[in-house]
Amino acid sequence: MSTTAAESVLSTITGIVAAELATAPGTIDPDLDLRSVAGADSVKVLRMIARIERAYDIELDDETVFTVTTVREVTEVVERALAEGAAA
């Protein structure tokens, strides 16, 4: 995945996370542990994942979903899923 494409994924995911947390995308630090964000409970994290899966037409393994903690990690997981989908 090119740098531009990766940045696009990061931007999209940041937007989804921000929307779910009802905050501005600019306030989301990609390396921030989402579990430390006030209001980011497990239900909201699952909603984020559901939105991300739908946006990219992918299915993420729950083993992965429940281990990622930051937006950057989520982005990396999505990039891998997209790459695997492209290779299939």
Next chain:
Amino acid sequence: MTASTEDTRTAPAGTSGKPLADVLGGAAADDGHLRTPWTVLEDYQCFGCSPHNAHGLRLRFRERPDGISTTFQLGPTHESYPGVVHGGLLGVICDETMGNLIVLRVGQPAFTTAMRVRFLAPVLVGAVHECRARIIPGADGSTLINTEADVVDAAGTVVATARATYRPVALEAARDRIQISDDAAGRLARVLAATADATGRPLADQPVGDEPRGGQLPNVPASEES
């Protein structure tokens, strides 16, 4: 199961732009609910949508601008943990809504080949929920149809999502997989053909889904979050 309290929706549903109610013989059945092709079978027992199955969910459907929906309110006989609706039944409801959407769109029985449900929050016994299904536009010429569904609570908060793949099969070809008399098959074939005629083109030529895929769950204001 209770009847929906929402207003009747009359937006176009088929690729021809005809409301599904018109497709099915002018039969927005009772109080605005769609009449599915199965209603020509006097005693069909579908667990999801038959009005004749005392143990079933008796789902009824309404048109939406981008698909169909069903409203449901399940009781304690459908719970898993006390007060919580059994998750498997949400799968049934999503499958039923997505599957009937395809039948109504293409005029063929559709067999589920895969389905995945994400459970985002518990669905409580006694609470009114709605399942909304739509078709995901797919590759031209594909014999498979992908769909997605959201289960939302009364506030519009998404509590479950589903994605599934279906394979529509011509009724004649499906006869070896279902048990149906020749007479009933004839009646069903006629109403399915009417549905297909209304959509105007063979399945392979039809762009499934009327709108570009949004890629988003409905936005939910933070104040409505559970």
